[in-house]
Amino acid sequence: MTGAAVEQRFATRRECHFGDRVMRCFVNRPESVQAMLAAAVETNPQGDAFVYEGERISYRALGEIAARVAANLADRGVSPGDRVTLVLRNGPAFMYALLGTLWLGGIAVPVNAREQGAGIGHIVADCTASAVIIEPDLLERLEATEAGRSIGRVFVDGDGVGAAEPFAALLGESASPVPVARPAEADTAVILYTSGTTGTPKGAMQTHLNITHSVIFWERCMGLRRGERSLLAVPASHVTGLMAIVFSMIRMAGCTVLMREFDAGEFNRLAAEERVNSTVMVPAMYKLCLMRANFDEVDLSAWRTGCFGGAPMPEATILEFRERLPHLELMNAYGATETCTVVTAIPPARQLEYLDSIGKVVDCVDILVMDEHGREMPPGETGELWIAGPVVIPGYWGDPDRTAEAFVGGYWRSGDIGSKDAAGFVRLHDRKKDLVIRGGYNVYSIEVENAIAYHEGVAECAVVGEPDPVLGEKIHAFVSVTDPSLDEARIREFCASRLADYKVPDRVTLQSAPLPRNANGKVIKRDLRVMLADGG
Template sequence: MPKSDSLSTMRLESHYGDRVAPCLADRPASFFAFFQDAVRRNPDGEALVAGPDRLTWRDLDRLSGLIAAGLAARGVRKGCRVTMLLSNRKEFVLTLLAAVRLGAITVPLNIREQRPAIAYLAERIAPTVIVHEASLAHILPEPTGSAPNFVRVAVGPCEGSFPFEALLEAGPAPAPADVGEEDTLFIVPTSGTTGLPKAPMLSHMSVIHSGIVFADALGLRAGDRSVVAIPMSHTSGIISTFASFVRVAGTIILLPEFKAPSFLATASAERMTHTLMVPAMYDLCLRNPDLASFDLSSWRIGLYGAALMPSSTLVALAQTFPSLSLMNAYGTTEAGGPATLMRPEETASYRESVGRAIAGVELAVMDDTGRELPPGETGELWIKGPAVGHGFWRDAEATAREYTGGWCHTGDIVRMDAEGRVYLVDRKKDMLNRGGFKIASLEVENALHEHSAVIECAIVGRPVEVLGERVHAFVRLAQPVAEDELKAFCRARLADYKVPESFTFTTDPLPRNAGGKVLKRLLRERM
């Protein structure tokens, strides 16, 4: 696919004091300017569909300007934090763009988060305003001496909070704030797979680079329409999808949650061309008995991440949607979103790879002493580039630990082949140790995923004496299957010590964070 003009010229630049990375020579100076480019190019084109509401790019500009005036009247200034506890709805996008106009820092929170983590973040971040779902008011923290008071703005009737609609009545849109491209644009809290969330910062430059480069890598174009069923509060929603669609001035169609029947109905009615989902969501679509009744002929880009796609699902998708380009993508919040992409022509041949680095991204596989490893060897993936975050909010210790000279330490164990394709092995913290034998949970999960009855699964270590850990599988089933059958299935594909020795079966979805990754911490607590 040919490169856009914006990617034809990249140059080395110095940023954040000690970093040097290849950057786009021609880029907007701020996210507000990035958004205004979309408004100018496609003012009357459909930008956002959310339930019955349909807004053009001109509408987004006008309404977010009024909301910016309302936020300013409630104390929001350049550098203030505006926290959002909102589902996929128009108010999410409008609040984000209003904060951008004011030069404020947007902090999107996962609506599945609970009060202790929200209180912890409020104390750390000290928001000026929290815009929240009325139904979630009960999990907002009470102001304390260490967590300054904040203004509550509710979407829907809510005692003790200003109504969101009142923000529209404060007056004309204020002039856009003067911001630098290294200024923080988003704080996107990590989803807490291992404990309390951290608060990685992403600058205007970071998000703009991700949006431009990823849109180009996918071949997005004007007129593309994305159905978003993953949380907008995660980098997959706010950067990989929203920022990329700002780049092409396309259309975002928001769903508050994923249910296969409603997703398929919306995709058909809205002539969807693009979506990003986890593999289990694709599998549920394929299993829908009414799949053939939906017209999905416009669908051309199917992105997935957070897990590998089972080969049976890849085959079924190729047979059902022969014109669909399936692409596996990988990235982390701390690295600014997408970092690798598997080209569609290689997806079937390299199913276990998450692809190669996208433009401007450097990758290295490092050992525990910080030395680069040769192709084929296993180590931690480090990422460098203009989109990489510039640290954690007011946490110098975490910043020093997880960033080195502009390189982000991902915590993911990988190997990389001679052509630069990356293969995920496991998270550092998810490796099992059974009597001295190291077991990658991802390898066992991939084997189980090949069974036709398995919708999703997760491998954790069951603590035992002597051996230390035994392999335990949490498995969500489409239909009943005997434990012995799954053991035999795995035994034909894995070394004997890697075969699960015990199972927990469920028909309910496994707990996941906003990025689609299974929350193994919660599964371990269940044992």
């Protein structure tokens, strides 16, 4: 593509959206996710839309199946605008359910399959889901909740159980086909639930405007090409997997190579066999790929770009990739559920030069560094990162109070403490208060603390992150007990019944003494971190 063609493809202008937000937007953008799918079907009908365990689904077939799912949902009373909760692992059912819901004009609500019953029930109730599509081994979790027992439409990716229909029933022909929806750009397409500093999950409303800009950002940052092949090794239910890979591949009429669960050796094999060009993972996953014996035995010459985020990548890992796979460009990027992923990225050529940076701000996005009084800080000074642009969501589903608290004048107050130097490189100096980033997953301390506090033998507890060379951080719980017979294994088992597995504490320190507190009665987590650093 010539320079003039690139300039025209990514031309921008100022527009007003979401009421009174004025922002710079890409002029040449799709109208919606549905429009992206229609374009892919038209331009690459026989091309692979996705590959899963040897099965190949073309764009023509994907469009036809999405239309059938939409019609069958409508036959069962699901209407445009209704929420459909997807508790599914990476696989064909996720793709069909996601795009079928959107074809109908519904709102897809993906949920991590590692979520426990309480979390699933909260999401189903909060978004007032019209239907749930779920893995068979997770149905029991749903049915254990009040919301799960009261929902009238449940579909299982397998044989039907009780009142739940098999998901296959949605794949057949319907006597009443429905036309593909044509939503407005401001309409919500997806709701992704993210825990806030209170630990209560809140639904980030990701609109078609947000998503279409997000995929253009990924195209620009990663140099994606028509017919790109990307390997999805992170959950499709996570904002990174959904935006950076699933929706971005549809934008490029490319192929998503689906892994049900990450395995480093299998990743290497699939990347070679499917001639994968790009992926997005957390640094620990890249390191595990290097450690597998088959890394040097398979042909990874097609793998062109690897993006990472959620934690810094050690210099040694970057250097090892340069030695063993010199053509692969690694790049760090930063984003959040509220920004539909990437808002900063480092040019791959400058990755080693700026190891301490999360990159420069991408097109159409504005990031301010603000002090506690809402005043912009000069270059190099630290403050809270406020983020604005067409990828920033309009707010949280059904939660005007937390929307008003988090969004100011079109900017999302990220809670991240960072700085921006005179050259425009952004750095993070601290994460959101009490946030532990474990293997790329955000784990809010208060959510884990609340789970532990339910144990009758616990007086109080506090959770902090413990540095780990592979995962970035592990979860360490300090627990003051009233029952001296409690041990670490029982605390972890108790948490495992209430939390997603990646939120279960890796280590537990038990004590009979109270936790350290300041004059205002607040736990001094700084002292706990010092204890860990001193070997406590």
